[in-house]
Structures are given as C-alpha cells and as structure tokens.
Amino acid sequence: MSQVTTTDLYEVTMALSYLREDMRAPATFSLFVRDLPPGRGFLVAAGLEPALDHLSRFLVGRSDVREFAEALRRPVEDLEPLHGLSFDGQVRAVPEGRLVFAGEPLLEVTAPLPQAQLVETYLLSLLCHQTAVASKAARCVLAAAGRPLVDFSLRRAHGPEAGMQAARLCALVGFAATSNVAAATRYGIPAAGTMGHAYVEAFASEEQAFRAFARTHPGPVTFLVDTYDTDRAVAKAARVFADLGLGPGCGIRLDSGDLGALAGRARTALDAAGLRDVQIIASGGLDEYGVAALIRQGAPIDVFAVGSKTGTAADAPYLDAAYKLVEYDGRPVMKLSPAKVTAPGPKQVFRGPGLRDVIGLANEEPPAGAEPLLRTVMRGGLRTEPPDTLAAARARFEADLAALPVEARRIDDPVAPLPTASMRLTVLTTVVRHRIERPH
Template identity: 55%
Template sequence: MPPSALLTDLYELNMAASYLKRGMHQEATFSLFVRALPPNRGFLVSAGLEPCLGFLESFGFAEEELEHLGRELGFGDEVLDAFARLHFEGEVWAAPEGRVVYANEPLLEITAPIAVAQLVEPYLLNQITFQTTIASKAARCVLAAGGRSVVDFALRRTQGLDAAMNVARVAWIVGFSATSNVEAGRRFGLPVVGTMAHSYIESFPTEAEAFRTFALDFPDRTTFLVDTYDTLNGVRTAIEVIRELGLERNLGIRLDSGDLAELARRSRAILDQAGQQGVRIIASGGLDEFEVDRLVRSGAPIDAFGVGTRIGVSADAPYLDSAYKLVEYDGRPMIKLSPNKHTFPGRKQVFRGPDGDVLGLRDEELPAGHEPLLVPVMRGGRRTDPPPALETARELFRGDLARVPEAARRIVEPEPPEARISQGLRRLTERARRSALRAAGVL
C-alpha cells in the first residue's frame, strides 16, 4: 500500500485547497537544503531520497482519505474533487544518496504545480532530514574507526522501528560492515551479525557452561561475551572452551563494559599468549564516534566496534536545520527576507570542483573541471532510472569521502567547507530581493 497522502500538515491542505479553488496551477520550485551544519559535523551525507521518490510516484488521495477530509475537516466537494485529481507529475533534481553535501546546497529540488509541491513538503522534509542526520553521524563512526569494522546495534533504541530500518540502511551506505537487525538484513540484503547477551550467561549455572553450550550450537560463528562477571576471567574461560571444543573459525570476544582500551590490551595479551591470535576483539556499550576515535588513537587492539543508541538517534544532533523553501514561482525567482532565514532563489546546481563547491543556477555553464552534484531523478512524475542498488550509494559515498577536506573529516571540532556563490546566483539573488521588497511594500 502506498503511503497515505494524509501524511501532511493541515496547513498544506488548506493552502492547496486555496490554490486549486482559484486555478493556481502555476509551477513552483521548492528547494530542500540544510541552512547550517550542527556543531561536530564537517559534512552531510545525502540520504532519504529513495523513499521520497517512491512516495511521489504513488502520490494521490484514496477515496476514504477524501471522505475523511470532507467529513472531519470540512473541505467542500469542489476542493475534494480537485484533490482527487492530484498526482505528482513534476520534476525532481537531487543529490543521489551517498553523496557528500554541505550547508545551503540543495539535497533536492522539486518543480510541480504549487498545490502538489506544497502538499508533499512534510514527507520529503521528514525523510531527508532524518536519514541525512543519521547517515552523517554514522559516517563519522566509520571515519573514527579508521578501517576497523563498525556494526549497527541500534535497533532497540532508535525512535521507532521504521527508524531502525533506515538506520541500518544508511549505516550500510556510509560503510558499516553489518547490522544486528535481522529484519533490516532481510529487507536490504545486509550482512547480519550477533553474539549473545548477559542474560544468556546468567541463565546457565556457570559462565563456562554458557560458553560451551553456545559454541556447540554455533561452532562456526562464536563470539564470547566475556564481561558478565569478571572480564579477564571471562577471556580465560573462553580460551578453555575454544581449546576443549577445538574451535577454529570466526572466533571473537566481546567487551561491553569497563575501560575498553585497557581491557582490550589485557585481553589481547592473554589471547596471544594462549596462541589465539585469530580471536577478534569486539567492543560495544554506549559507543559513538568520539569514543571510537579515542579508542583507536590509544592504540587499543580492537578489531570491530558495535555502535547503537548514540548513532541510531544521532544523540548530539538529532535533527538538522533543514528547510523546504519556495525558490521560484510562475517563472519568478523567490526569496525570503527574514534576516536569519536567508534563502537563495531560483533552480540550482552545485558545481563540485577540485577547490570545492560552487552554488549556482541550474542553467549556468559548468565551470571547467567541475561536475554537477544534482541530477534529474524524476521527470513527468516518473523516475528517470530504476531505484539504484544500495551498493551504488555506498560506492558514491566512498568516492566522495576521499575528497572531503581534512578539516571537515576531523572527529573533534571539524570545520565544514562553504560553497562559493556563482556570479549568476548573486545576480538573481539581488533581483529577487528587490521584488520581495516591493511585495512587502518597502520599495
């Protein structure tokens, strides 16, 4: 079933009704962008586009939705008839999922008759803001881990289950190596990993018996959770069980509490001394990119990090200062005058070059040595291409990350670059500013 067209705010329906009533079918272009990055973000990773395109392709009011609008919200028959005819037949340009994006650069621009372009605002803002928030946070974990594996453990504390699915999905885009989320693994074809919980250990008379039982059941993928009682004792018990059962493949221990750096070093020493160089050390427990960074810099011999809650809700910055602004209406460039809510008018393009990005107009000429960030993804209400494989987004991100400036890649106090503004966009901004002042009665 396609998502409901009622996934919108009432004011969007009010405005759409008003536009349709007087035949205002002129084309509007809305631009979806992030005004400023939160502290501790040097770049954003575009995500959330795919569900938006699915929503737009299937957009329309079902019979019972129209009945509800008439009965409960007082919309008249004339308006309901107009709503019934609404579909999305417009155009979308966007930064594909996985692309690195900076402040003021459109993640998406949509052009359609103003009523429908207005109605879809909450859905588009919601999905792109949320998924870009998480992708950008998760990307920093991958950076901090410096080549070590990072695994998504967030399912239990994301803001809803739908959120957990998308966290697993965007974490994969930015380079996570697996998820613990079985349903996400099934839905998106991701590698799924899992070990055991403390409650498992506790449900056996001794730790050794718990380890032995688990290893007998999963001899080819055993990771021993060693910190239920005493971590280093737990490591020694794991070694005994490994020897006793002659285990050889995919072995690991997981540290989930305490001083992870110190425990990793001491565990590694015990394992190595016992000839168990092949046993990997996995660390988890309240980790985020700052903690992963500290652990990696300290030289802790950790092979993989399990990250959950703090990444799954982007704890230090759980939303972005995103906006969906009218930038062109009926051929006229639009701008907002409010001092803190400055917007750039017109249909845009981001020209990415060796010295950084230029924010310009879509019909400006591509500067030499630059590539366009925004590509047409829908025309006439249809996707220009079938949905790309998740692997494509993962590749795009890998390529883009290598070109993010060093200062923006820093985990602590990163400095995001700012796009330069093209000549053409400067001129259009000045023109639009003067029109807006006239509309406000100031000029």
C-alpha cells in the same frame, strides 16, 4: 496504506486554496540545510530512494479526502478538489552517498503548485532524518580508521522503521554488518550478533553457557564476557576455544567497563593461550567520539559495534532544513525573513576538485573542471532510471570522503567547506530583493 495524510495540516489548507484559486502553474521548491549542526564537517545525502518511492505512488484518494475533512472539521465536499491529485512533476536531486554542505539543495521539486506543496512535509521528514543518521554513521567510519563496524541500533532507534533506515544508512557509508535481521534480508547486508547477558545468566556458569552456545553454533562464535568478572570470563572463553579447536573467525565481546584496559588484558590472555586469531569486539554506548578515543589509546579492538547514539544521531538528532519556494510560474521568488533569507530560482551545485562547491542557477554552465551534483531523477512523476543500489551509493560516498579536506574529516572541531554563490545567482538575488523591497 496511503501515506498522503502523513503531512502537516497547513500543507492541506494551502493546497486546497491553490486549487480554489486555480493556481496550478509550475512551482519549484528547494530542499536544503541552512547550517550544519555543531560538530559536523559534512553531511551525507540520504533518503532519496524512499522519497522517490513516495512521490511515484502519491495519489489523494477518497479516504484521504475524508481524513482531511475530519481534521479540518469541514464537510467532505469542501475538500473534494483534492481528490485524485497525484504527483506528475520533475525532481532533481543529489544522489545518495554524496557529501553536501550548508545551503546546497539536496533536492528540488518542480510541479504544479498544489502538488509540490502537498508533498513538502513527507520529503523533509525522509531526507532530514536519513541524512542526519548517515552523517553520524559516516563519522564513525572515519573514527574507526579502517576497523570494521557493526550496526547495533535497532533496539534504541526511534521505532522499528527508523531502525531499518539506520541499518541501511550504516551499510551505505561502509559498515560491515547489522544486528537487524529484517534489514539484513531486505537490503542484502551481512547479519552479525553474539549472545545476550540473559543467555549467560540462564546457565549455572559462564563456561557452561559458552560450551552450550558453541555446540548449537559450530561455526565461528563470539562469547559475551562481561556478565560477571570480565577477566575471568576471558580465561574461560579461551579454554573453551582451545578445547573445541575454535579460533579464526571467533571472538569475544566487551560491552561495559573500561573498554581500553579490558581489551588490553584480554588480548594478552588470548595471545598467551595461542589464540591470536580470536578477535575482540567492543560495544556499549559507543559512537565516533568513543571509537576515536579507543583508537588513540591503542586499544587492541578489532571490531566496533555502535548503536544507540548512532542510530539516533544523538548529538545532532535533527537538521535545520527547509523546503522553500524559489520560483512560481516562471517568476523567481525569495524569503527575506531575518536569519532565514533564501536565494531565488532553481539551482545547481557545481563541484570542483577538493569538494570546492559553487551554488549556481540550474540553467547555467558549470565552471571549468566542475561537475553538477543534482541530476534529474524523476520526470512526469516517473523515475528516469532504475532504483539506485547501496553499492553505487557507497562508491559515491567513498569517492567524496577521499576528497574531503582534512579539517572537515576531524572528529573534534571539524571545519566544513563553505560553498560560494555563482555570479549569476548573486545578481538574480539582488534583482529579486530589489523587486520585493521597492514600494508598490
């Protein structure tokens, strides 16, 4: 099914006008986040792989033209110039997993103006949502301080596809597993899960439920212990573990109540029963703030399962992102709207030690000791290299995270690094501004 018509109507009206006016010269658009959301010391670039998939198969077909005409309430022949339009441009982008900051291009598209315009909405939708979720998940990794995390977000995600994306993005930043079976098989992520409260309620007693579950699943099992009285259920679970000779790899899951206090009592009871290898898993409305609080308390929790707030990036569910024209037909352009000024020209981000970034022009040499972040990933509408892997993206994320300044890593009140502009970009911005502002 074509995704071409998954766009805002004004993209269609502009593209059609460009074609009518024969404005087909190369245009460069830059996609960036103006300001980081409150509570964020960094963002994790994500969504590039599906964006490249979309561009590589972008083609306006007959059915798309009919949909455009219907939306505009115009004859189909009026929209005929759009038929057959495909993407044959260039894309330069920050690879998935790299940390990025305010004002830095995540992606730049250079293509004939109608093409570059028509793909705007879809690219923004993909990159903004996935970067927001990946950044939230990355903060959970920081908060967990080395303890494993499991993605439980599918049932609360904003639709099944968003749940698939969340599972992939959580794996990208270091989660150990997902509850999402489809994502586990599609992306090669370990699957993890226990039982629901309905399972326990379906039996006459919790102990019967635990024994039945263990009979069906003879390998390591995890029992959900908060359906009724958590402390009593822990004692029953311990008895079942001991009777059946279960131990290493098994666990209990706490999903409600005072997780810190319950985990402390559960650890004491399990240890007293000789079950020091049985893990304690905590879930129930957790995100980086809840995880960090439990770590500070010294709660003996081995694994954290996070879902609702992480898969939806609940405290920062959108990014103030833009996709702006920065050059057309070799002419640098910029926007001067109050609070929304843009910088002209195709750009590059040069990263120095300690994630000290300089935003410069795409054709300038990097400062000494710095590396360019954006790389050419598509040329002539074709990928320049095979699809990226989760493992490679995760390695990039881990390297950047290790270099991130401590004040940006904080869960509470982080301070994000501020990129600077190169001298050449600063000069070009001044020149273009003066050109626009002088009387005509």
